Amino acid sequence: MIGHLILRLVIWFLLTSDLSLVNIIIGVAIALLLPRGYTSPEKLKDWLDVIVKTLVAIPVAYMEAFEIIFRPHKQEDIILERVKSRRSPRLIFIDIFLITFTPKTIVLKYREEGWYEVHQIHRGKKQS
Template identity: 55%
Template sequence: MVGNLNILLRLTIWFLLTADFSIANILIGLAVAFLLPRGIPRPSNIKQWLHVLGEVIVAIPQAYKEAIEIMIFPHNHEVVTVDRAKRQQTPSLLFLDIFLITFTPKTIVQRYREQGWYEVHRVTRRPNP
C-alpha cells in the first residue's frame, strides 16, 4: 500500500512540475516514478496520507491566490521563521510537507533541522507603521 502511495506521490509531483497530461508525459512520469530509488520503507499511517492529500487540495488554490496577491500588491518585506515539522513522519511525508510549503509563491523552505524544525523564508507585504 505504501509503495503505491509513493508512486502516486511521485507521479503527482511530476504533473505539478510539468503541467502536461499528454500520453508521452504520462509515460515519462511513470518511468521516472518507478526508476527513482526507494529508501528504506517505514510504516506510515493512511490517516497521515489522507491528511496530506487534503493539504495538497488546499495548497493548489492557495498558490494561485498568493500569485495574484504578489502581482497586485507589492511584497517587498522578507522574513525567516522557524516552524515546527509534524511529528513522526516518514521521509516521503516529510518531503511532501516541504514541497507543499515551497509550492506556494510566498514561501520556501531554506533548511530542515534534524530536531524537527523548518527554516521558512517568507515574502510579505510591509506592515503599515
Template identity: 60%
Template sequence: MTGYLNILLRLAIWFLLTADFGIANTIIGVCVALLLPRRANPGALKDWLHAIGEIIIAIPQAFIEAIEIMVRPHRYEAMTMEHVKPQRTPGLIFLDIFVITFTPKTIVLKYHEEGLYEVHRIQRRKQS
C-alpha cells in the same frame, strides 16, 4: 496501503526527474521504486490522506498568492522556523516541504534533523 503510497511517490519523483513516460522508463522507474530501501515504520494512512488534502488545498492557494503578489507587492521578508509534525516519515516530510515551497510566498531553505524547517516568507507589512 501506505507502502503503495510510498512506491507511487517514488515513481512520481522518478517521472519528474526523467520527464519520460515511455514503457522502458516506466519499467526502470518501478524497479527503482521497489529496490530503494524502506523505513521500518511506514506513515499512517490518515497522515498520507491529510498530506494529499494539503496538496489539493495548496494548488488554488498558490494561484491566489501569485495574483496577490502581482497586484499588491510584498516588500518585506521574514525567516521563521516551523516544527515538523511528529512521527513523520521521509516521504511525508518531502510532501510537507513540497507544499510549503509550492506556494509563491514561502520556500523551505533547510530541513534541520532536530525536526525544524527553516522557511523564508515574503510579506506585505513588516511584522513587529
C-alpha cells in the same frame, strides 16, 4: 509491493516512451530486480491529511501569485516551523514541497532536530 512495481513501471515507460512487448518485459524485470529501500510505515490519516493539504495548496498558490503581482510584498522573514512528530522521510519531503509550492514561502533548510527554516514574504510590518 504492487504499488512499488506499478510506480517503477510507470517511470520506466515514461523514460522509454515505448509500450512494445519487449520493453514491457524488460521493464517488469528491472522493476522486480531493483532493490527495495527501507520504508517507514505511515498512517493512512497522515496521507489523507497530505492529500487535503495538496488540494488546498493549489488555489492558495494562485491567489498568492495574483496578490504578489497586484500588491507587491516588500517585507521578508525567516521563521522556524515545527515538523509534525514522527514524520517519515516521504511525508517530510511532501511537507517541504507544499510549503515551497506557494509563492510566498520557501523552505531553506530542514533541521534534523525537527524544524523547517522557511523564508516568507509579506506586505506589511514584520510578522512573528
